[in-house]
Each structure stands twice: as structure tokens, then as C-alpha cells.
Amino acid sequence: MNDANGTGAAAGTDGSGTALAGPRGHDTAHGAARGYAPGHTLPLGVEIVRQFRRRRTMVMFGLLLALPWVLVVAFKVGGGWGRPGGATLRISDLATEGGLNFAAFALSVSASFLLVVAVALFCGDTVASEADWSSLRYLLAAPIPRDRLLRQKLIVALVYSAAAVICLPLMALLAGTLAFGWNDVRVPGTGETIAALDVLPRFGIVIGYALVSQLVVASLAFLLSVGTDSPLGAVGGAVGLVIVSSILQAVDALGALREFLPTFWNTAWLDALTPQPDFSGMIKGVAVSVTYSAILVAFAFRRFRSKDVVS
Amino acid sequence: MRLSGRRAAWTAAAVVLVVAVTTWVVWPSEPRIRVQDQAITVVDGPADDQRVTLDTSFFPPAEGGKAPAVLLAHGFGGSKQSVREAALRLAREGYAVLTWSARGFGRSTGQIALNSPDYEVKDVRQLVDWLAGRPEVRLDGDGDPRVGIAGGSYGGAIALMAAAHDSRIDAIVPQITWHDLADALFPDAGGQGPENGVFKRMWAGLFFSRGGPQAGGGLAALTGQGGSGGNDADDRAGQDRADPATARPPTAEEVRCGRFLPEICDMYQQVAETGRATAAAVATLRRSSPVSVPGRIRIPTLLIQGQRDSLFPLGHADANARAVAATGAPVGVAWFDGGHDGGNGEIDWLHEQTLGWFDHYLKQAPAGNTAGTARPGSARLPEGVSPFTVTRDGGRDPGTRQQVRLHATSGAYSGLAGAERVSVPLSGPEQPVANPPGGSPSSISAIPGFGGLAGAGNLSVSTDMAGQSASFESAPLASPLQVTGSSTVKVRVRVATPAETGAGDGGAEGAPGGDAAGPREVTLFAKLYDAAGGAQAPVLPEGLVAPVRITVPGGGAGEATVVLPAVDHRFDVGHRLRVTFTTTDLGYDTPDAPAVYQVGLAAPALTAPTATALRTPPTGPAWWTWALPLVSVVAAAALILTGRRRLRDDHEPALEAVPLRIEGVTKAYRNGELAVNDLSFTVEQGQVLGLLGPNGAGKTTTMRMMMGLIHPDAGEIRIFGHRVVPGAPVLSRLGSFVEGAGFLPHLSGRANLELYWKATGRPAGDARFEEALEIAGLGAALERAVRTYSQGMRQRLAIAQAMLGLPDLLVLDEPTNGLDPPQIREMREVLIRYAERGRTVIVSSHLLAEVEQTCSHVVVMHRGRLVTAGPVSELLRDRTTADGTATRLEDVFLDLIGEKA
Incomplete structure (x- = not known):
């Protein structure tokens, strides 16, 4: 059917033959336009800027930064109510002991849900929202190689997730220190105290662990994000998994199997804030988290690579 | 595929x-176990003339055949029902198990004689006889079954006593039981023996009341191991039948002595009243104790004793272990987390240990009786059972928040004196302590029978009353100290002089202790605290206390070497060891007379035993903590790498100047219907090609395949000779606008274009922003967020984006949609001008007039197939000559579609 073009086409080509030497030009080896290199597409800085000014980013960070202050106000207002006379001190009973105690409390109340939602949002929305806006096809036709697009988006989503997980305890540390002073840490349960400076590096470990333990949520949200055009679906799916996992965790009959639930070790960081830190739980938590994340992310890449982008 | x-x-x-x-x-x-309940009549008593009916249950081995037998004895106050679960477990493991309610308990008749050789021991001998007659039981000889005995507390003592009196018994596992009942009830940490001992009033009362009129419920700790609830109702039912207390009021004798043998009852009443053990009482109690049968227990013995046990502390197991080991028989000692003061008792672990012991010495031992044949030194303990095991706190499980127990083991039992001894200097001045009149208020160490209330872990109920205690402390420890066994300390006590008493309390002139006329007996309770300092209350390990009665000569001072309670406790760095002497303790009988003593250290040091050989087998991180991530990462790498399409540059140099060639491209929808069916056409440089077709003709699908967004099922697309695959570099020479605009709604139009260009990674200078923006013609609106744009504005911005960098091939899908007529006209000129510069434009449209005016060539598609292709002029000319009427592309198009349809 090549003859379909006829002679007129040939004439047209001839007529504009000289224009080839114009501003165009290409790397003949790969047929690419001049200056195009796959490794330079979608730089991280560009993706960060693209995501930064979104309303959901702003709202989520605003919420995470405001929460410690809301808690401070709550403790100040409700401070008159006596503590329960129970034998063991709960982490909430000690929140007003000082900045570090307050930060630990803020992390403990937000890690199970708020941070999960934040991480699921940043990682679940990243590809799905591009599909939703139809901008995904233009990025792919730019062309940004699919693996690279996914890699850059994953890195940026993780950076935002990490920023979210880090900013909350740091703001809580600031708010707590301003409100309750810079005091040594009192440990829940026994009420022992640990010097503040000793705890500070461990606090870094706690935040690092909180980051790693959210990897499962991040990678699941990312996998769903690759598979769907609906950002809400990806975020909701990841949060839903966390809820199901938490419910299963309460089923004692599952016994040791529960150790392999992705949320089982989420509170293991509490062990770093005891007089004798015990890292065994955190090691297990990291192992489980890394295991799930690697597989989920691999599936995301594999799926996206062969997917027909029709959105 | x-x-x-x-x-x-x-x-x-x-x-x-x-x-x-x-x-x-x-x-x-x-497997289901068919339990056989039956009454076995035995004859016992000093003269072998008393008939007693024992209520028993026989659990045949689950596997059938002839199996070794195990007698499971219950604790004090329990019955055969208390050990039912444990019996079922052993039967499932292939043992013939016999449980029985001891005389005086449950539905058995007779009276309680405290495991006396004349009564209970004779009963057990006859139970062994009975076992020898069972077809399910393996025999070592005629009338000699292969049999072991296990039991806790009262049941543990009968195991030891029976082993001493019946050579047919092959192995025993006594738990939380006594070596010397007199010493258990009248302990003296000064080593002067039970006659000098301090009466353990509260425990003794509980102990004897359990054998008295049945109160029912509570104090399950006394029943020992395996008494896992649910037995009380049955106990009481049995009680009611044997003694219908509900029908008539009990007799005076019944309320006085319950089911005790009268002489035992009399003995107890006497000692409980005076608080001092008589020689006769000590003799009676010792007849029921392994201490009375030295050298007669010559069979493998696994002694399991509770660390939290103020009734039968670890010292009893220690004495039993030494007695058995002296005969050369294999001995294992385990200090587990539990005892009469509570704790759940590690039931599963105890079962494993018991099973390991019996499997080795009953199941696997060669034929012939092992009793008396043990060769000293040749004893190799069974796998999994160590000569010495101590349960230690492993902290909390990070996931479940449950307490974790570690089992430290050692190749040799080091005893209470420890394998090594460390001297820890203590300091503190001589301090006055008062004995309160009537012994009240009293200090508290543990509350017998309610140990569970104190909770697990480091919480301690220990309270020392002010003015009643003297403390001596070490310096903060520079290195951790793990004390395993009984520490010792030398104390000196003297009675305070009147001057001292007067100085302390002006109104104490009547105190009779002041004159120091004759020798006096001073009762003190020694405790070893772990004092962390700071706000933390000191911890009394396991709530144990060592009572001591010191005789102080008139005017002088009494000295004693006090053996502190046996514990396995780790004193951490910075903690202090604190030895405290109090004058009272809730659990013990103390003098009523008020007095004041001066307590000081005779030697300023504490000797602490250690057992460094006791080690927890290194567990390390669970294997899966490294294996799982490793496997997962490998699997992930495999997933990513195997699916990788080799991005080789499939290039046909001959087509270098051909912007687009489509050959035999086919694409099916998911349902199998073909969206594009064997489509082939070529676009030459400088053409403005119109892609025509009704809705559903496959135009958009074709364009998506050109962009590498969807994979053709067959055929290939080449742009400038390079095959199009997802992310093919040649796509950088393609500008596209397909199926609507795609912008980030929160960014302005300009930011969208700039970021898009940056995302391509190409130099900013190549973008030709000005030319593109001119085409968009958005003016000031360019700085507004895209979400505020109208449809037409987005359309123009999208076309501008497609033209960024002036690509060699421009693909536009319905570019004039949403534009007004002037804009449509302008767009037409833009496209024509664009192509005039040697570039190529592909436009899909259904505005046929539009195509007619803009395009040089057309490709007409219908239902995924190519209908026709060629220059517009030719198409029109052909038709004109064919029917001779005026021609418009619209007519030609409808004609073409009609033909095919």
C-alpha cells in the first residue's frame, strides 16, 4: 500500500528538502532530537516542583505541622483533669513531661493512621493523578522512558513521604519543648528517666524506623497507583490494606503468623526509648517491611512497563 | 502470550x-484418649490394716501397644482432675498415664498424712502394682512396670518419697516441692535448723486450711502445676459426696482438722499456736520429707523449682539435687519463672522438659530397671535438658508486647553457693530498728497465695515500715552483676541500751528490752534489694525474704551469717545492692513484745554467688530477618530484569527521511474486537496528512501507537526509520496532542509548558517558547492556573506544548475542537506554515471541510481498516471524473464509508 502516497507526496518532499538543514537536527545513532538524552529526562527537581504546589501537598503538610500545636493546646486546656491511678504509666500520661516525651507521644498517636494516610497519599497519587490529568501520556511521549519515569516519581514520592514522617516528630519536638520544656525522657511503664542527650540519637533511630515501617504502605500505594487512573483508589486501597492488617493482627489465633503482617511491627520503635534499647523487634520490622516493599515495587515496574496507557 | x-x-x-x-x-x-475412671482399693497404715479407696483415671497411650507408664500426682488441695490436661498430653505422646486423687483429697477416702511412708507412699506402691497388671504398660520384669512419676508441690514430694521407697520407679520429675517440710515451714537463714526457725505463719495456715473443710476456689497456686482451672466444681462435688457438708453442719472434729490425720492436725495446732517447732513436730514433718531418706533416691531425677516461690524456695531443690546426685544418679535442675507465688509457670516448657526426661529414661532406656544401676559420671542427660537451666527475663516481645523468657543453661549445676563468688563491699552505720508491739504494722515482702497480684516483671509489693528496718548499700556497680544463688552477709545485732532508746523516744522508759539482763532472741528478716537510685523504687527480686533468729547474749552482741534468698537476678551497672533487715514480715510469726535493736554489719561485705557458665544460647536474629529480604530483593530483581525489553535501536537507514511508516499494524481490544486491523500507510516529509474516519475507526488508537503508549499486537511503526517502542528516543522528534489536553491543573499555563520542557531534559534554548506561545495566543491568561481555563484555551495550550521544540513530526488529534472560526482559520495557517518548513503534520479530524483546506494528503480509515490513502487533490479529481458532479471531500468520504459499510 505504499503506493497510496502517489506522486504528489514525492513532489512535496522535494519542495521542502532544503529545510532539513534548519534548526532541526538529531542524533542519528538513536534517532533522537538534538540534546535529548533518556538519562536527563524528568529531573528530580522538576518532579518535586510539579508536585509541590498541589493543594493536597500543602494541606497534608499543614496538617502534620499543625497537629503538634493542636495537641499542645489540648494538653494545656485539659491539663486540670487528673491522671488515672493505674500502676503503669502510659505514653499519653507522660506527654507533658518534656519535648522529647511529647514528640514520642505525637509519633505514637499519628503513626498508626495519620502518617499512613500521608504516605499513601504521596505514593498512591503520584502516577494515578498524572493519568487522571491525562498528562501521563505526554510525559511518556516526550519521551521519558517508562522505568525512568517510575523511578523518578517513586523517589520524589518517597522524599515527600519521608518529609511528612520527619516533619511531624520534629515539629512536635519543637512544640513540646516550647510548651513543656527540654527535659529528660520518662519511659512509659516504669517511669524511669533517660537523659535527653542520650535519647536524641535514639530518637533519630525511631524516626528512621518509622520511615522504614511505612515503606510497605508506600510501595503498595505505588503499585496501585500504577494500576489505576483514580488517585483516590490507590490511596484508599493502601489505607484499606493497613486497616485489614491491623484487624488481622488482633486475631490471636493466628499466632506467629501475625509477625509477617505488614503492620505488626509498627510500634516496635517504642523499644528504642527504654533504658536498655532492644532492637530485635525493629530488625524484624525492617525485614518484613523491606520484603514486602521490594516485591511490590518490582511488580509496579513490571506492570507499568508492559501496560497500555489509555488514559 | x-x-x-x-x-x-x-x-x-x-x-x-x-x-x-x-x-x-x-x-x-x-488421637482420642479413652479415659478409664476407676476406684482402686489399697491397704495402708503403719500396720497395713487400713483400706482406702483411691479415685483414679487411667489414660491409655494414644499409639496403643505397650508403653511406659507415668504416674501424675496432684498438688495440695487438688485432685486427679487438676492434672487431667497434663495427663492427656502425656498420653498423646505415647505414655500410659495414671492419675489419682491422693488419700484425703477429691473422691478418695482416707485422711491426709502428708506423704507419709506409712500411708501415701504405700498407696503409690500399690498403684505401681496395679500398673504392672495392665496390658498397656511395658514391664521391666515381673510386677515391675517401666514407670516414672511427675507432679508439683505435694505431688512432687510423693514422687521423691515413692522413688525412695519403691525401687521399681525408673525416673521422676518433681516440681516446686520440698526437701524438708520442717525447714520450709520454720526456715532459719542463720543455719540453726527448724527448731530455731521462724514460723512461716501465713503459708502454713494456707497449707493446712487446704486440707481442712473445703472452702473451694482461690489459692490455686497451692495445687501446683497443671492445675489449670475447672477443677474446683468437681472437687467440691467429690467433697460433697464423701462428706455431705451441705446436708448437715460439720462436726466439731471436722471443722478442727478437716481431712487431716488427727496426729498431723494436733501437731500443726500446737506449732501454729506457739510459733516454735518442737522436736516432735520436726520429726513428724521430716518423716514426710526427702531429707529423711538420704541416699535412697537413685534414679534419674529432674528437679524443677520456681524462682517465685516463698513456700518452697530454690534451696529445697538444691538440697534434693545434692542428695540424689550423691548416689550417682543423673540429676537436672531447672529454675523456672513461676512457683507458689504465681506466674503462669511456663506450662509448655515444663511439659517439654518433662517429656524429654521421660522419653530418654523411660522410652529409650535399654531394657532392665534403671534404678540403682546408674553409673556415676556416665550420666548423659537427654537432649534439650541441661544439668542446670535458669529461666531469665528476655524483655518484652516487640510485636506482641508479651514477656519473653530465655533459658540459660549450663553444663553443670553450680548450686546455691554459685560456681564463683564475688565479694561486694557494703557500707552503712549501725542502725536502730524497732520491733512494734504485737508485730504490727508489718513489712511486706510477698503475699502468700496472692503472688499473682503483684504482677510480673520488676514490680514489687515490697514495703518496709519506717523505723523497723536497717539498710546497708554497696557503691553503684561498675559492671553488671548476675547473682545466681544465695548471697551471704554477716550481721551483728545488739539490744539497744536505755540511753539509746531514751534518745530515740522519751516515752519508752517501760521498754523491757533496755536492761539487757539475759540472752534474747531477735527475729530479723533479711532482704537483698536491687536499688536503681533516682526516683525508682528498689526492687526486691521475686519478693523473697530470709528470716533469721539470732540469739543475743545479755549485754553483748549476737552475730550470724545470714544466707539471703536464692535468686537469679541481674544487677545492672549503676545499680546498688542493698541489704535490708526488718523486724517484721507479713508472712511470718514475729514476737509481740516491743523492743529496739541496733543492727550493724559484722563484716562490711556481701558474698554474692555467680554462675558465669550459665549462658543463654545465642539466638541471634531470627533466620528470616535476613533471609526474607534477601529472597524478596532477588525476586524483585528477577521480576524487573526478566520483563525488560531490550531497547536495541531497530533502525532502517533507508527510511531515514520518512517521517512515518506504518506496516501491518493490528491492535485488538481486550474483548478481542480489532481496533486497528492490518493498517499500513506511509507519510512523507512536508505532508500535512489528514487522518479521516468515523468514530471508532481506530484513529486515536493508531495515534497512541505512534506515541508508544500502546503496543501493537502485530506489525510495526517506524518514525524516521526507527521503530517505535515505549520510550524510543526517536519520539523526541514527535510532538503530539491526542485526546485532549493534559496539564497539571494547579500550575499556570506557562509553568506547565516550562516544566514539560524541563521534563524532556532537553536544552531550554531548543524549546522555542516564544513561537509556541504565539500559537497558543493566551496572552495574560498564561499566568493563570490551568484549572481556570476554558476548553479552547486548554486546546491551544496543548497544541503549543506539542509544538515545543518544533518537532519534525507533529501529530494532532482533532486540533480545531473547541476553537472559534477565527481561531480555526489561524490554526489552519499555522499548520500549513509548519509543514512548509519541511516538517510533517498528521491531523485527525471529522471536520471534512477543514481537512480539505488544510491537508495535502488523507488517509481514510473505517472500522480499523485503511479505506484509501493519497493526495487530497487526487482523491477529489478521481471522484470528479467518475460521476462528473461537483466534489467535496465530504461526499467522497461518505461515499467511501458507504461502500464499505
Whole structure:
């Protein structure tokens, strides 16, 4: 059917033959336009800027930064109510002991849900929202190689997730220190105290662990994000998994199997804030988290690579 | 190919599911044990003239055949029902198990004689006789069954006593039991023996009341191991039958002595009243104790004693272990987390240890009786059972928040004195302590029978009353100290002089202790605290206390070497060891007379035993903590790498100047219907090609395939000779606008274009922003967020984006949609001008007039197939000559579609 073009086409080509030497030009080896290199597409800085000014980013960070202050106000207002006379001190009973105690409390109340939602949002929305806006096809036709697009988006989503997980305890540390002073840490349960400076590096470990333990949520949200055009679906799916996992965790009959639930070790960081830190739980938590994340992310890449982008 | 892969995955998942369910259903359930309840009549008493009916249950071995037998004895106040669960477990493991209610308990008749050789021991001998007659029981000889005895507390003592009196017994596992009952009830940490001992009033009362009129419920700790609830009702029912207390009021004798043998009852009443053990009482109690049968227990013995046990502390197991080991028989000692003061008792672990012991010495031992044949030194303990095991706190499980126990083991039992001894200097001045009149208020160490209330872990109920205690402390420890056994300390006590008393309290002139006329007996309670300092209360390990009665000569001072309670406790760095002497303790009988003593250290040091050989087998991180991530990362790498399409540059140099060639491209929808069917056409440089076709003709699908967004099922697309695959570099020479604009709604139009260009990674200078923006013609609106744009504005911005960098091939899908007539006209000129510069434009449209005016060539598609292709002029000319009427592209198009339809 090549003859379909006829002679007129040939004439047209001839007529504009000289224009080839114009501003165009290409790397003949790969047929690419001049200056195009796959490794330079979608730089991280560009993706960060693209995501930064979104309303959901702003709202989520605003919420995470405001929460410690809301808690401070709550403790100040409700401070008159006596503590329960129970034998063991709960982490909430000690929140007003000082900045570090307050930060630990803020992390403990937000890690199970708020941070999960934040991480699921940043990682679940990243590809799905591009599909939703139809901008995904233009990025792919730019062309940004699919693996690279996914890699850059994953890195940026993780950076935002990490920023979210880090900013909350740091703001809580600031708010707590301003409100309750810079005091040594009192440990829940026994009420022992640990010097503040000793705890500070461990606090870094706690935040690092909180980051790693959210990897499962991040990678699941990312996998769903690759598979769907609906950002809400990806975020909701990841949060839903966390809820199901938490419910299963309460089923004692599952016994040791529960150790392999992705949320089982989420509170293991509490062990770093005891007089004798015990890292065994955190090691297990990291192992489980890394295991799930690697597989989920691999599936995301594999799926996206062969997917027909029709959105 | 992908479809079949998916089907394979589903099939595999279904197969796995079916196999799992089948396995679950078919998996053999636990064998049922047919329990045989029966009454066995035995004859006992000093003269062998008393007939007693024992209520027994026989649990045949689950596997059938001839099996070794195990006698399971219950604790004080329990019955055969208390050990039912444990019996079932052993029967499932292939033992013939016999449980019985001891005389005076449950539905058995007779009176309680405290494991006397004349009574209970004779009963057990006859139970062994009975076992020898059972077809299920393996025999070592005629009338000699292969049999072991296990039991806790009262049941543990009968195991030891029976082993001493019946050589047919092959192995025993006594738990939380006594070596010397007199010493247990009248301990003296000064080593002067029970006659000088301090009466353990509260425990003794509880102990004897359990054998008295049945109160029912509570104090389950006394029943020892395996008494896992649910037995009280049965106990009481049995009680009611034997002694219908509900029908008539009990007699005076019944309320006085319950089911005790009268002489035992009399003995107890006497000692409880005076608080001092008489020689006769000590003799009676010792007849019921292993201490009375030295050298007669010559069979493998696993002694399991509770660390939290203020009734029968670790010292009793220590004495038993030494007595048995002296005969050369194999001995294992385990200090577990539990005892009469509570704790759940590690039931599973104890079962494993017991099973390991019996499996080795009953099941696997060669034929012939092991009793008396043990060769010293040749004793190798069974796998999994160590000569010395101590349960230690492993902190809390990070996931479950449950307490974790570690089992430290050692190749040799080091005893209470420890394998090594460390001297820890203590300091503190001589301090006055007062004995309160009437012994009240009293200090508290543990509350007998309610130990569980104190909770687990480091919480301690220990309270020392002010003015009643003297403390001596070490310096903060520079290195951790793990004390395993009984520490010792030398104390000196003297009675305070009147001057001292007067100085302390002006109103104490009547105190009779002041004159120091004759020798006096001073009762003190020694405790070893772990004092962390700071706000933390000091911890009294296991709530144990060592009572001591010191005789102070008139005017002088009494000295004693006090053996502190045996514990396994780790004193951490910075903690202090604190030895405290109090004058009172809730659990003990203390003098009523008020007095003041001066307590000081005779030697300023504490000798602490250690057992450094006791080590927890290194567990390390669970294997899966490194294996799982490793496997997962490898699997992930495999997943990513195997699916990788080799991005080789498939280039036909001959087509270098051909902007687009499509050959035999076919693409099916998911339902199998063909969206594009064997499509082929070529676009030459400088053409403005119109892609025509009704809705559903496959135009957009074709364009998506050109962009590498969807994969053709067959055929290939080449742009400038390079084959189009997802992310092919040649796509950088393609500008596209397909199926509407795609912008980030929160960014301005300008920011969108700039970021898009940056995302391509190409130099900013190549973008030709000004030319593109001119085409968009958005003016000031360019700085507004795209979400505020109208449809037409987005359309123009999208076309501008497609033209960024002036690509060699421009693909536009319905570019004039949403534009007003002037804009449509302008767009037409833009496209024509664009192509005039040697670039190529592909436009899909259904505005045929538009195409007619803009395009040089057309490709007409219908239902995925190519209908015709060629220059517009030729198409029109052909038709004109054919029917001779005026021609418009619209007519030609409808004609073409009509023909095919």
C-alpha cells in the first residue's frame, strides 16, 4: 500500500528538502532530537516542583505541622483533669513531661493512621493523578522512558513521604519543648528517666524506623497507583490494606503468623526509648517491611512497563 | 502470550488453594484418649490394716501397644482432675498415664498424712502394682512396670518419697516441692535448723486450711502445676459426696482438722499456736520429707523449682539435687519463672522438659530397671535438658508486647553457693530498728497465695515500715552483676541500751528490752534489694525474704551469717545492692513484745554467688530477618530484569527521511474486537496528512501507537526509520496532542509548558517558547492556573506544548475542537506554515471541510481498516471524473464509508 502516497507526496518532499538543514537536527545513532538524552529526562527537581504546589501537598503538610500545636493546646486546656491511678504509666500520661516525651507521644498517636494516610497519599497519587490529568501520556511521549519515569516519581514520592514522617516528630519536638520544656525522657511503664542527650540519637533511630515501617504502605500505594487512573483508589486501597492488617493482627489465633503482617511491627520503635534499647523487634520490622516493599515495587515496574496507557 | 501467562497464574493459585484446603481437611486430628475412671482399693497404715479407696483415671497411650507408664500426682488441695490436661498430653505422646486423687483429697477416702511412708507412699506402691497388671504398660520384669512419676508441690514430694521407697520407679520429675517440710515451714537463714526457725505463719495456715473443710476456689497456686482451672466444681462435688457438708453442719472434729490425720492436725495446732517447732513436730514433718531418706533416691531425677516461690524456695531443690546426685544418679535442675507465688509457670516448657526426661529414661532406656544401676559420671542427660537451666527475663516481645523468657543453661549445676563468688563491699552505720508491739504494722515482702497480684516483671509489693528496718548499700556497680544463688552477709545485732532508746523516744522508759539482763532472741528478716537510685523504687527480686533468729547474749552482741534468698537476678551497672533487715514480715510469726535493736554489719561485705557458665544460647536474629529480604530483593530483581525489553535501536537507514511508516499494524481490544486491523500507510516529509474516519475507526488508537503508549499486537511503526517502542528516543522528534489536553491543573499555563520542557531534559534554548506561545495566543491568561481555563484555551495550550521544540513530526488529534472560526482559520495557517518548513503534520479530524483546506494528503480509515490513502487533490479529481458532479471531500468520504459499510 505504499503506493497510496502517489506522486504528489514525492513532489512535496522535494519542495521542502532544503529545510532539513534548519534548526532541526538529531542524533542519528538513536534517532533522537538534538540534546535529548533518556538519562536527563524528568529531573528530580522538576518532579518535586510539579508536585509541590498541589493543594493536597500543602494541606497534608499543614496538617502534620499543625497537629503538634493542636495537641499542645489540648494538653494545656485539659491539663486540670487528673491522671488515672493505674500502676503503669502510659505514653499519653507522660506527654507533658518534656519535648522529647511529647514528640514520642505525637509519633505514637499519628503513626498508626495519620502518617499512613500521608504516605499513601504521596505514593498512591503520584502516577494515578498524572493519568487522571491525562498528562501521563505526554510525559511518556516526550519521551521519558517508562522505568525512568517510575523511578523518578517513586523517589520524589518517597522524599515527600519521608518529609511528612520527619516533619511531624520534629515539629512536635519543637512544640513540646516550647510548651513543656527540654527535659529528660520518662519511659512509659516504669517511669524511669533517660537523659535527653542520650535519647536524641535514639530518637533519630525511631524516626528512621518509622520511615522504614511505612515503606510497605508506600510501595503498595505505588503499585496501585500504577494500576489505576483514580488517585483516590490507590490511596484508599493502601489505607484499606493497613486497616485489614491491623484487624488481622488482633486475631490471636493466628499466632506467629501475625509477625509477617505488614503492620505488626509498627510500634516496635517504642523499644528504642527504654533504658536498655532492644532492637530485635525493629530488625524484624525492617525485614518484613523491606520484603514486602521490594516485591511490590518490582511488580509496579513490571506492570507499568508492559501496560497500555489509555488514559 | 500475556493472556496465557495470566491464566497460568490463576491456575497455579487455584491449585495451591485446593492443595492447602485438602491438606487441612485430611490432616490427622489428635488421637482420642479413652479415659478409664476407676476406684482402686489399697491397704495402708503403719500396720497395713487400713483400706482406702483411691479415685483414679487411667489414660491409655494414644499409639496403643505397650508403653511406659507415668504416674501424675496432684498438688495440695487438688485432685486427679487438676492434672487431667497434663495427663492427656502425656498420653498423646505415647505414655500410659495414671492419675489419682491422693488419700484425703477429691473422691478418695482416707485422711491426709502428708506423704507419709506409712500411708501415701504405700498407696503409690500399690498403684505401681496395679500398673504392672495392665496390658498397656511395658514391664521391666515381673510386677515391675517401666514407670516414672511427675507432679508439683505435694505431688512432687510423693514422687521423691515413692522413688525412695519403691525401687521399681525408673525416673521422676518433681516440681516446686520440698526437701524438708520442717525447714520450709520454720526456715532459719542463720543455719540453726527448724527448731530455731521462724514460723512461716501465713503459708502454713494456707497449707493446712487446704486440707481442712473445703472452702473451694482461690489459692490455686497451692495445687501446683497443671492445675489449670475447672477443677474446683468437681472437687467440691467429690467433697460433697464423701462428706455431705451441705446436708448437715460439720462436726466439731471436722471443722478442727478437716481431712487431716488427727496426729498431723494436733501437731500443726500446737506449732501454729506457739510459733516454735518442737522436736516432735520436726520429726513428724521430716518423716514426710526427702531429707529423711538420704541416699535412697537413685534414679534419674529432674528437679524443677520456681524462682517465685516463698513456700518452697530454690534451696529445697538444691538440697534434693545434692542428695540424689550423691548416689550417682543423673540429676537436672531447672529454675523456672513461676512457683507458689504465681506466674503462669511456663506450662509448655515444663511439659517439654518433662517429656524429654521421660522419653530418654523411660522410652529409650535399654531394657532392665534403671534404678540403682546408674553409673556415676556416665550420666548423659537427654537432649534439650541441661544439668542446670535458669529461666531469665528476655524483655518484652516487640510485636506482641508479651514477656519473653530465655533459658540459660549450663553444663553443670553450680548450686546455691554459685560456681564463683564475688565479694561486694557494703557500707552503712549501725542502725536502730524497732520491733512494734504485737508485730504490727508489718513489712511486706510477698503475699502468700496472692503472688499473682503483684504482677510480673520488676514490680514489687515490697514495703518496709519506717523505723523497723536497717539498710546497708554497696557503691553503684561498675559492671553488671548476675547473682545466681544465695548471697551471704554477716550481721551483728545488739539490744539497744536505755540511753539509746531514751534518745530515740522519751516515752519508752517501760521498754523491757533496755536492761539487757539475759540472752534474747531477735527475729530479723533479711532482704537483698536491687536499688536503681533516682526516683525508682528498689526492687526486691521475686519478693523473697530470709528470716533469721539470732540469739543475743545479755549485754553483748549476737552475730550470724545470714544466707539471703536464692535468686537469679541481674544487677545492672549503676545499680546498688542493698541489704535490708526488718523486724517484721507479713508472712511470718514475729514476737509481740516491743523492743529496739541496733543492727550493724559484722563484716562490711556481701558474698554474692555467680554462675558465669550459665549462658543463654545465642539466638541471634531470627533466620528470616535476613533471609526474607534477601529472597524478596532477588525476586524483585528477577521480576524487573526478566520483563525488560531490550531497547536495541531497530533502525532502517533507508527510511531515514520518512517521517512515518506504518506496516501491518493490528491492535485488538481486550474483548478481542480489532481496533486497528492490518493498517499500513506511509507519510512523507512536508505532508500535512489528514487522518479521516468515523468514530471508532481506530484513529486515536493508531495515534497512541505512534506515541508508544500502546503496543501493537502485530506489525510495526517506524518514525524516521526507527521503530517505535515505549520510550524510543526517536519520539523526541514527535510532538503530539491526542485526546485532549493534559496539564497539571494547579500550575499556570506557562509553568506547565516550562516544566514539560524541563521534563524532556532537553536544552531550554531548543524549546522555542516564544513561537509556541504565539500559537497558543493566551496572552495574560498564561499566568493563570490551568484549572481556570476554558476548553479552547486548554486546546491551544496543548497544541503549543506539542509544538515545543518544533518537532519534525507533529501529530494532532482533532486540533480545531473547541476553537472559534477565527481561531480555526489561524490554526489552519499555522499548520500549513509548519509543514512548509519541511516538517510533517498528521491531523485527525471529522471536520471534512477543514481537512480539505488544510491537508495535502488523507488517509481514510473505517472500522480499523485503511479505506484509501493519497493526495487530497487526487482523491477529489478521481471522484470528479467518475460521476462528473461537483466534489467535496465530504461526499467522497461518505461515499467511501458507504461502500464499505
